[in-house]
Amino acid sequence: MQKSVLILGLGLIGGSIALSIKQEYPQVSIIGYDRDENTLKAAKKLGVIDDKAESIVAAEEADYIIFSTPVIQTLELMNQISTLSLKRDVIITDVGSTKGSIAAEGERLFTGSNGVFVGGHPMAGSHKSGVTAARARLFENAFYILTPTSKESAEAAEKLKVLLKGTNAHFIDLDPQQHDSLTGVISHFPHVIAAGLVRQAEILQESQPLTSRLAAGGFRDITRIASSNPAMWRDILLQNKEELLKLFQQWQGEMDYVRTMIEEEDAAKIYTYFLEAKQFRDGLPVKTKGAIPAFYDLYVDVPDYPGIISEITGYLAEEEISITNIRIIETREEIYGVLRLSFQSEADRMRAQRCIETKAKYDTFFME
Numbered sequence: 001m002q003k004s005v006l007i008l009g010l011g012l013i014g015g016s017i018a019l020s021i022k023q024e025y026p027q028v029s030i031i032g033y034d035r036d037e038n039t040l041k042a043a044k045k046l047g048v049i050d051d052k053a054e055s056i057v058a059a060e061e062a063d064y065i066i067f068s069t070p071v072i073q074t075l076e077l078m079n080q081i082s083t084l085s086l087k088r089d090v091i092i093t094d095v096g097s098t099k100g101s102i103a104a105e106g107e108r109l110f111t112g113s114n115g116v117f118v119g120g121h122p123m124a125g126s127h128k129s130g131v132t133a134a135r136a137r138l139f140e141n142a143f144y145i146l147t148p149t150s151k152e153s154a155e156a157a158e159k160l161k162v163l164l165k166g167t168n169a170h171f172i173d174l175d176p177q178q179h180d181s182l183t184g185v186i187s188h189f190p191h192v193i194a195a196g197l198v199r200q201a202e203i204l205q206e207s208q209p210l211t212s213r214l215a216a217g218g219f220r221d222i223t224r225i226a227s228s229n230p231a232m233w234r235d236i237l238l239q240n241k242e243e244l245l246k247l248f249q250q251w252q253g254e255m256d257y258v259r260t261m262i263e264e265e266d267a268a269k270i271y272t273y274f275l276e277a278k279q280f281r282d283g284l285p286v287k288t289k290g291a292i293p294a295f296y297d298l299y300v301d302v303p304d305y306p307g308i309i310s311e312i313t314g315y316l317a318e319e320e321i322s323i324t325n326i327r328i329i330e331t332r333e334e335i336y337g338v339l340r341l342s343f344q345s346e347a348d349r350m351r352a353q354r355c356i357e358t359k360a361k362y363d364t365f366f367m368e
């Protein structure tokens with residue numbers, strides 16, 4: 001493919017998109033634009049882009065334009081770029097976490113001789129940001145939502161799927177409003193709850209300094225996303241206001257229900273509440289990346305002594321089993337170290353389990 005792609009915003013998502021396109025199509029020319037000069041320099045140095053764009057006028061040479069900026073900036077940049085002399089058949093997309101206003105503005109601004117717009121949203125990410133966190137495999141097996149709103153943009157969506165083949169994502173077409181309603185529930189609202197839980201702990205910390213030291217395990221799991229970029233989440237909440245306001249009302253009803261069960265000491269209802277939540281959570285697809293990323297994790301109950309990690313990784317290295325991640329679960333750090341090892345596939349995880357149980361005789365278990 002001999003095309004030129006302009007990516008505006010070279011952070012976690014823009015950088016990862018750039019790397020995945022380059023991996024699939026080395027001949028495609030990737031031009032990067034970012035308002036931060038250090039990001040541009042780093043992107044060039046890391047091989048994320050082929051060339052830096054001095055200004056947004058570079059859009060006039062592009063066959064594809066991808067907005068990877070925070071959602072409010074995307075709206076502003078879309079307006080600026082729509083005034084340029086773009087190629088007639090340029091395909092324009094974005095990666096923003098909200099779609100309602102971006103898709104409507106895209107359809108309004110890019111029509112006829114001014115290219116065609118199709119909204120996009122790769123449903124994978126991280127609480128990390130910036131070009132140094134970008135990875136070609138970030139979107140592997142994740143859902144990548146496209147929101148075509150016309151016959152022309154549906155055709156453009158098919159071409160985009162070809163360009164973005166290297167993401168190895170699963171493409172899915174949705175209506176922009178449906179997108180915002182779904183992501184409101186499974187992404188945006190959870191970020192509000194995570195931040196709320198952290199703030200609640202922070203208030204307690206003032207009178208109980210032990211709070212932060214005891215906040216481990218479950219608290220850390222449910223609040224990881226509270227470490228996300230605050231400016232990005234401010235903009236997402238403002239753009240998905242209507243959906244979020246509906247969700248607040250639902251949530252307040254839900255919490256009132258839980259509070260009443262506890263007030264009334266209704267053990268049976270409380271049990272059913274947790275059981276139903278567990279059943280739905282356990283039924284979520286964990287083997288494929290989606291709203292909840294999948295990992296092939298193996299937990300190893302190891303004694304806490306120096307050198308234990310190198311002992312275990314040494315056994316795995318002898319059998320050439322690659323580990324994608326390794327972590328000691330903090331809650332048990334001072335009693336036993338529970339080591340969590342992540343693998344690329346179920347086959348690797350099974351081999352690792354056999355290897356550790358045979359060579360080291362430590363107990364291993366899965367948590368699914």
Ligand SMILES: NC(=O)c1ccc[n+]([C@@H]2O[C@H](COP(=O)([O-])OP(=O)(O)OC[C@H]3O[C@@H](n4cnc5c(N)ncnc54)[C@H](O)[C@@H]3O)[C@@H](O)[C@H]2O)c1
Nearest residue numbers: 009011012013034035036069070071096097125126129130
């Ligand atoms: N982080 C995630 O988990 C995630 C996942 C999917 C989609 N998204 C969406 O992707 C977009 C980018 O998020 P990110 O996580 O890559 O953020 P990021 O902070 O890592 O990167 C954003 C980049 O945009 C640049 N930028 C900001 N305003 C600009 C402007 N006016 N002109 C040029 N460059 C500008 C910044 O300098 C930065 O390099 C957002 O719209 C977000 O909603 C994020």
Ligand SMILES: O=C(O)C(=O)C[C@]1(C(=O)O)C=C[C@@H](O)C=C1
Nearest residue numbers: 097123124125126127187225291
């Ligand atoms: O894994 C995370 O840290 C994320 O929050 C990723 C996440 C999500 O909510 O699932 C965040 C925002 C995006 O628009 C898509 C993905």
